[in-house]
Amino acid sequence: MSESTADNLIEFLSEIPFFSEVTSQSLSKLCKNSQKASYFKNDVIVNKNEVGNSMYAIIIGKVKVHDKKHIYGTLSSGDCFGEYALIDNETRSASITALEKTEVLIIEREQFLDLMINDSGFAQGILAVMIKRHRELDTIQERLANSKQDLEIANHKMSGLINGAMDAIIMFNGEFRIVLTNPSAHTLLENEDVLQRNVLFFFDDDSANLIEDIVKSGLSDNTSINKYLPRIVKVIGSNNTETLNEGTISKYGSGSETFFTLILRNIEERLIAEDKINLLTKQTEYLEEEIKELTSSYGIIAENKAMKQVLNLIQQVAKTDATVLIHGETGTGKELIARAIHKESNRNDKTLIRINCGAIPANLIESELFGHKKGAFTGASEERKGRFLLADHGTIFLDEIGEMPIELQPKLLRVIQEGEFDPVGSSETMKVDVRIIAATHRNLLEFSKQGKFREDLYYRLNVFPIEVPALRDRGNDLHLIAEEMLGQFSKKLNKPIANLTDEDKVLLSAYHWPGNVRELQNLIERAVIISKNKSIQWHTIIPNSSIHQDVNLQNNESYILTIKELNALEKENILKALKQTKWKISGKNGAAQLLQIPPTTLTSRIKALGIERPI
Known part of the structure; x- marks a missing residue:
């Protein structure tokens, strides 16, 4: 199709009422895939009761609309027929001969629907014309007095x-x-009786001023309006409910018969979802950055041989x-x-979901893990x-x-073995592909022998065991972690802190650390908070460290330990x-x-010092 021919077709279509509100740009897209066809006198173009899939626009010539010998009317250049074939699969109610x-332009349904979906300007123009037609039904009825059935069908389809x-579709006039x-x-307006009311009353001041300016601008000239609200x-x-909306506004008609169509879409839920996504994204970025800031080894400080072995196991199994x-x-x-x-x-591009099995009530953990259907239990x-x-x-x-x-536990075992489960209150089996990592501070094998944990589940979980050593068994890692945390909390709380001295390290190493790294973190944060003049009195912070407060292993050779202090040191060393x-x-x-003493002596000292193995 030559450029001049395309321009002529666009001009021709713009004068057809059905496309009068469609922009030239959209009409250009329509013309690209449309085809011309020629018919001679008495050629049947459309047969009654046939299912059509195209609309016809008459370029030159004349046709009659009829049912056998009964003629409903005639159509000539600039008229079109078969519009409904663009939106339904119904049979035609009349024949066209x-x-x-006669030369016609054929517009196929697939092409029309594609533009309705992908070209908002085209869709808005068509919709504006349909709304105008809706108001002109009385005129259509007079013109098609002998075609009442067609009129009812057209009204039904447009409505x-x-x-x-x-x-929300709101049409209003120039006033x-x-x-x-x-x-x-x-x-949206929370009102079913809004006809003849001022549309601006349903907007806040800024929004009302925006719409008013667009309308007045459209009334001052004869150009068409078909645009997104800026x-x-x-x-x-x-009912005073406020909602945020995006929308489009279009204009058709002129003078006293000018009308505007406002189409609004409530975006409250989308904005809430976007805010939540942004928040979660920021939280994820923050957490990832926090881990990166600790060390290059996944946030794990590891100079100790046992911890290096843990890192090696991570690499092997990951x-x-x-x-x-x-x-x-x-x-x-x-x-x-x-x-x-x-x-x-x-799987690092997918989600890592964490759940603490000990922090959720027993009656809720099944729902937390496997979900539930509405009404599965009270409160669902x-x-x-x-x-x-x-x-x-x-x-x-x-x-x-x-x-x-x-x-x-059997339900968890089924997920591990079969990769499937049934949500609470549902008979529908869900399939999942999940990598499982479990953690515990308990001896699960001993638990299974006591009947508190399924033995088969234990062996399914224990495919690749990793033992994380206690902080007290990690040697110099304790001091490295402490210094790293001191730097973090010092920066966070804006309180400069001096580096750990050898005496400070002795005090830290002497403590048993039953709460491990988490306890160390809490203790150091507290120490930084109460520090004065860049100094921390560690003997006042570390539990049970009073026996060490005046002991300097390198310099204070004159200090004499009491028997109580000696017993405490011995007990701590044996532990x-x-x-x-x-x-x-x-x-x-x-x-x-390890202590280089006879086992019988060690047993005797354990009893004398009151040392008991924790349960």
Whole structure:
């Protein structure tokens, strides 16, 4: 199609009432895939009862609309027929036959619907014309007095387009009086009786001024308006409900018959969702940055041989989908290990979902893990997705797995073995692809022997065990972690702190650290808060450290320990040896060998000092 031919077709279509409100740019797209066809006198173009899929615009010539010999009317150059074939699959109610040589432009349904979906300007123009037609039905009825059935069908279809729209459609005249609305507009305006009311009364001042300026500008010249509102407008309903909306405004007609169509879409839920996504994104970025700031080894400081072995195990297992069981005392950083495994895995672009099995009531944990259907139990007012479904194609971290109720453990075993589960109150089986990492401070094997944990579940979880050493067993790591935390809290609280001295390190090493890294973090934060003149009195901060406060192992050779202080030091030293050997007293690698004393002597001292193995 030549450029001049295309321009002529665009000009021709713009003069057809059906496309009168469509911009030239949109009409150009329409012309690209449209085809011309020629018919001679008495050629049938459309047969009654045929299912049509095209609209016809008469370029030259004349046709008659008829049912057999009964003629409803004639159409000539600039007229069109078959519009409804663009939006339905109904059969045609009349036949169309050429009265002379006739040339038409054929517009197919697929092309029309594609433009309605992808070209908002085209859609708005068509909709404006349909609304105008809706108001001109009386005139149409007079012109088609002998075609009542066609009129009813046309009215039904156009009303369906307007009333079925989810966006609010408000048509008003040049005096801002509302002349037509759809049900969605009634909902937005919180009023079903708005005809002849001033449309500006339903907007806040800024939004009303915006719409008023656009309308007055459109009234001052004869150019068409078909544009997006330049900013979000606030609608105030009759019940004073305020909503934020985006929209478009279009104009048709001229002079006293000028009308404007305002189409509004409530974006409150979208804005809330976007805010939530932005917040979660910022939180994720913050957490990732926090981990990066600690060290380059997933936030894990590791000079100690045992911790280096943990990092090595992370590297070995991360790229697999093997289930991992992390064991260690409370506060040793088991979650950090889980995050490191996920970060190094092939699932690192998906979600890591964490759930603390010991922090959720037993009657709610099943719903938390597997979700529930609406009405599944009292209080289940809506359907909820469980953590396993949220972790699909990602990783789930089951912290404190030893606290999971035993009656729920078979369901977890089924997820591990089959990758499926049933939400609470549902018979529908859900399939998931989840990598499972579990953690505990308990001896699960001992628990299973006591009937508190399923033995088969223990072995399914214990595919790849990782033992995280206690802080007291990590040697110089304790001082490195402490110094790192001192720097962080000093910066955060804007309180400069001097570096740890050798005496400070002795005090830190002498403490048992039952709460491990978490306890160290809390203690250091407290120490920085109460510090004075860049100095921290560690003997007042570290629990049970008073016996060390005047002991300087390098310089104070004249200090004499009391028997009480000696016993305390001995007890603490024996406890450290027992912990390191996992309470093995005699034999190779036992505490007695470590202390270089006979096992019988060690047993006697344990009894005399009142040392008891914790449960």
